[in-house]
Amino acid sequence: MMPAVKAFPFTVISHGLAVVALIMVLIWTFHFNLSNSVHPVFMLFGLIIIRGEAIISYKSLPFIKEVKMVIHLALNGVALVLGIVGISAAFKDHNESGIANLYSLHSWIGIGVIVLYGIQWLYGFVSFFYPGGSADLRRATLPWHALLGACVYVLAAANSALGFLEKLTFLQSSGVAKYGTEALLVNFTAITTVVFAVFVILSVTSQPSSDQHHDDYRIHSAK
């Protein structure tokens, strides 16, 4: 399932899509959306873009493994903090507007994602950074760390699409035009987000751009 192509072109496309998605969500939040909730901006910037770059970084940066690991850990930490702030903003907005909390699929999956992601980050910190597990433990759990990380990332991306759809459906129930500018903007932001996530996953399933220092990242079960 891993085509023999280099990750580099996928990473370039990913960065471009990230910029486009970020600009679109900023235009939506500060030009269109009357509630001005910062939840979509924080979640998209944190749990999708910075988290995506954290995933890509370990594969594509031309540094030694130890440096890449610190960058990966730090970017993931920033993403986690932005995600927690963004989720708190949603609760704050709901409470101020008298909207019920935690009844929707988006909120349920969102809580699942942030919990799994927190566990994943803590495990990465303790096992791979400080104090660090034994070489055997690291070797045995690294493929699971990468696979679970990719699964949680795909869930986060799918959940961002759920969030865009949910908010837009509410807006359209309140009179926002179904084929209008705001609807098209939100839908294209969601699609750009999903395509970005696809390219992040493609970049980690393809070959490292540098042939050094990735020895322990691509542990294949076929070995």
Place this chain on the structure above:
Amino acid sequence: MMPAVKAFPFTVISHGLAVVALIMVLIWTFHFNLSNSVHPVFMLFGLIIIRGEAIISYKSLPFIKEVKMVIHLALNGVALVLGIVGISAAFKDHNESGIANLYSLHSWIGIGVIVLYGIQWLYGFVSFFYPGGSADLRRATLPWHALLGACVYVLAAANSALGFLEKLTFLQSSGVAKYGTEALLVNFTAITTVVFAVFVILSVTSQPSSDQHHDDYRIHSAK
């Protein structure tokens, strides 16, 4: 990114989750949902469950490659037909109820998924079954076929979550209780669907249950 575990336990869990999801969507459609649209049943049974089994079958059945290929092709063909019927049902229901078509993210991604899936199936038929491409072409494109198939499958699963959320949001706008039985049923159907898809993907990223006849399936870029 591929942990060294056997696919078998993942496939068993997948089959169980498929049965649970199917029972839940049938209860929703025929006991709760007053519109009685068959769209959710056809899509879940076709593009998620049968399609998921088609993906799993190639990896897990204890037959020779040629037999598994025919089963994979046939199951995918059935899934494609069910998907097209299910999408047609959505248009029919919309037109009969005077609801606009193709404005929502769910509908856009759905059209994208069915088109990509149709292309994927036709390519599989022509290249791997009849008349069949050259050995070189098959070897070069098989990893792409598997990767694209997995991507389209994940998109389909994410889109089913979008569909459940969209429909439930409409129902809740019309008075269905936010924490009521129907809401919980729809949300748990969506979550079971997503978890099923995760296990389908886990089963194809893990090791074949039989060690024969899978030689050309796991072409690794690292070779």
